[in-house]
Amino acid sequence: MPSFPKPKIPDAVVPPPLRKPAKPGSGGTPKGQAPSDLKEAPERKSAGDKMLEVGKEAPIDALGWVDQRLAASGFLTGMLFRKVPKGTNWFYTLGSATLFAFIVQATTGVFLAMFYTPSATQAYSSIAHINNEVPLGQLVHGMHKWGSSVMVILIFLHMGRTFFFGAYKYPRELNWVIGVVLLILTMTMAFTGYLLPFDQRSFWASIVGININGTGPIVGPYLSDFLRAGPELGATTLARFYAIHMLLVPGAIIALIGAHMYLVVKLGTTAPPWVKAQRPKVAAPVAPLEAGANGNGRVNGDRSNGVPVDGEETSA
Numbered sequence: 001m002p003s004f005p006k007p008k009i010p011d012a013v014v015p016p017p018l019r020k021p022a023k024p025g026s027g028g029t030p031k032g033q034a035p036s037d038l039k040e041a042p043e044r045k046s047a048g049d050k051m052l053e054v055g056k057e058a059p060i061d062a063l064g065w066v067d068q069r070l071a072a073s074g075f076l077t078g079m080l081f082r083k084v085p086k087g088t089n090w091f092y093t094l095g096s097a098t099l100f101a102f103i104v105q106a107t108t109g110v111f112l113a114m115f116y117t118p119s120a121t122q123a124y125s126s127i128a129h130i131n132n133e134v135p136l137g138q139l140v141h142g143m144h145k146w147g148s149s150v151m152v153i154l155i156f157l158h159m160g161r162t163f164f165f166g167a168y169k170y171p172r173e174l175n176w177v178i179g180v181v182l183l184i185l186t187m188t189m190a191f192t193g194y195l196l197p198f199d200q201r202s203f204w205a206s207i208v209g210i211n212i213n214g215t216g217p218i219v220g221p222y223l224s225d226f227l228r229a230g231p232e233l234g235a236t237t238l239a240r241f242y243a244i245h246m247l248l249v250p251g252a253i254i255a256l257i258g259a260h261m262y263l264v265v266k267l268g269t270t271a272p273p274w275v276k277a278q279r280p281k282v283a284a285p286v287a288p289l290e291a292g293a294n295g296n297g298r299v300n301g302d303r304s305n306g307v308p309v310d311g312e313e314t315s316a
């Protein structure tokens with residue numbers, strides 16, 4: 001096939017960056033043309049490189065898309081970069097450790113629920129099935145069983161920290177009250193979960209626990225009747241404990257942890273009791289001087305009785 005010479009493409013239709021640079025000494029950029037430094041053809045990327053670049057940016061793009069609609073980054077930045085008081089130490093990690101223990105319990109609990117049967121005749125065998133036949137079943141069951149004790153220990157240690165550091169005082173009383181409810185709910189989880197394997201130990205231990213509840217003043221007998229769900233501990237008790245353990249209490253705990261965390265972020269944490277409050281570095285606002293007596297019964301600026309006027313520093 002005969003080959004024809006390539007036709008010359010007129011300069012006017014070539015986009016500026018692709019135009020050839022003007023010849024040296026030809027007198028600079030002619031009118032209507034792009035400057036010579038823009039005339040270099042851009043580096044062409046292969047389709048694979050482009051896809052890799054898009055792939056790298058995708059998570060950030062997706063997060064940006066969500067953030068534009070939720071405006072959550074401001075809240076997250078405020079929460080993650082908030083200031084903590086001087087002297088904050090390892091004891092302050094006990095709350096987060098309790099939270100972590102709860103998350104482990106919730107996660108392992110979901111997997112156990114996939115294989116557990118809450119029936120008086122099948123509960124025990126379903127636990128045996130989890131332990132002996134389900135892949136990693138024994139590990140997940142063990143994590144859930146030991147994790148419950150870990151969470152109970154951590155919640156008490158965390159409560160001790162907040163008590164001894166005086167974190168229950170103003171303005172954190174409400175967070176303390178929420179904490180007390182969380183403590184009761186956590187104990188309820190541990191108690192109701194104990195019956196679920198429905199073996200000899202859990203059966204008799206639950207009878208003891210229900211009877212102890214019955215000894216409480218006024219509400220005690222009603223509470224034990226409610227928990228037993230019948231004259232004797234049996235199938236209805238198991239169903240009730242299962243519903244409390246799986247539905248009622250976890251939902252309440254999640255909601256209350258949300259409120260607890262909101263208050264921690266909003267109010268900040270308490271400084272350890274041995275850290276003394278320091279004077280702010282900026283000068284304290286001085287009360288406007290007015291002629292006449294102030295609250296101390298003397299004229300502003302009068303130091304004659306040695307008592308400082310409002311806003312003044314003491315010499316001691």
Ligand code: HEM
Nearest residue numbers: 092094095096098099159162167176179180182183269270
């Ligand atoms: C599921 C249970 C709980 C979780 C997940 C939890 C989590 C947390 C976290 C992460 C903090 C901030 C960090 C820290 O101070 O450790 C905190 C603070 C606090 N918690 Fe809890 N907590 C729980 C139960 C309790 C209980 C039982 C109480 C007391 C009865 C309590 C009272 C407080 C108080 C007063 C603060 C503020 C501490 C301060 O200002 O220094 N919490 N909690």
